[in-house]
Amino acid sequence: MAEGRTQWRWWVVPLLALIVWGMARDGDDAKGERASPSHRSSDRPSSDARPSDKPTGAPDDSPSAGSRKGSYEPARYARQVRTHAREAGISPRLLMAILYNEAYKPHDPELERSWQRFKPDAAFGIANMHRTAFDETKRGKDFASRSWEELPDDRDLALKAAAWHLHDLAAQLGPDSGGAGSGGSGGGLSRDELLALGYNAGSGNMQAFARGVKPGSMAQSYLDKLRGNWAKAGRAVGG
Known part of the structure; x- marks a missing residue:
């Protein structure tokens, strides 16, 4: 019976991964987008969107937190976001908004690894980081000895790597x-x-956008989503 249950699990988990990820927008593909002309919105996140409340629930930075199915809510990690953003010298609001952007898929370690068997270049962790980006970012950092494969289980590491990548x-x-x-x-x-946009589409595209090249459709979609999450991200981190 134990062997039968193991075989059943081996087939059902990958099948579940295919169904769930097939229904979700595959944001991983956007990270390789070329800088192609498209429309550009003139809207920008409001700089005066101040927090009106603080998120409830104490953040959990333990590695085991990543294994709790259904436990993920970006605002719960506000403390870690503020800490790692401050250490990396980037905006905590930006990092939190990116977490909301990347929360379109379930961040369950087992599901992520099951999907990775079918799509080896898939991203890992709550910040959806690819192996190449992680390996480049960790050079010279205090987490240089850590592995990309650890990201699904260690959400604090995922946040730290994302902050330093930015x-x-x-x-x-x-x-x-x-x-x-x-x-x-x-x-x-x-x-x-x-x-x-650099986090989503790569540094080359980011620099092209900085020169005035209009974002393509996938980059623009990511940007629109960021703007939609901007006020919520500000409330989560307290400004």
Whole structure:
């Protein structure tokens, strides 16, 4: 009987993964998007969207937290987001908004690994980070000895890696890129918006957008979603 249950689980879990991920928008593909011309919205996140309340529920930064099915809510990780964002010198609101953007799929370790068997280049962890991005980001950092395969189980590591990835993107972007009051270029996009697009579509596309190239349809969709999550992200991190 034990052997029969094991065989049943081996077939059902991958099948469930295919059904769930097939229904969800596959944001992984957007990360490889080319910088192709498309429409561009003039809307930007409101800078005066201040928090009106604080999220309930104490954040859980233990590695085992990642294994609890149905337990994921980005706002519960506000403390870790603020800590890692401060250490990396990036906006905690930006990091939280990206977490909301990346919350379109279930972040269950077993499900992520089952899907990865069918799609080896899939992203891991609550910040949906690809292996290449993680391996490049960890160089010279205090988590250099950690492995990409750990991301589904260690959400704090996933947050830390995402924060430092944004830090590295900011260094590539330079200090004078980004609109929305920064005085720089960016085709009407704020610096945080450019960094979010870099996280989604890669540094090359980010720099193209900073020069005024209009985001393609998938990058624009990611940007629209970020703007929609901006106020909620601000409330979650307290500003």
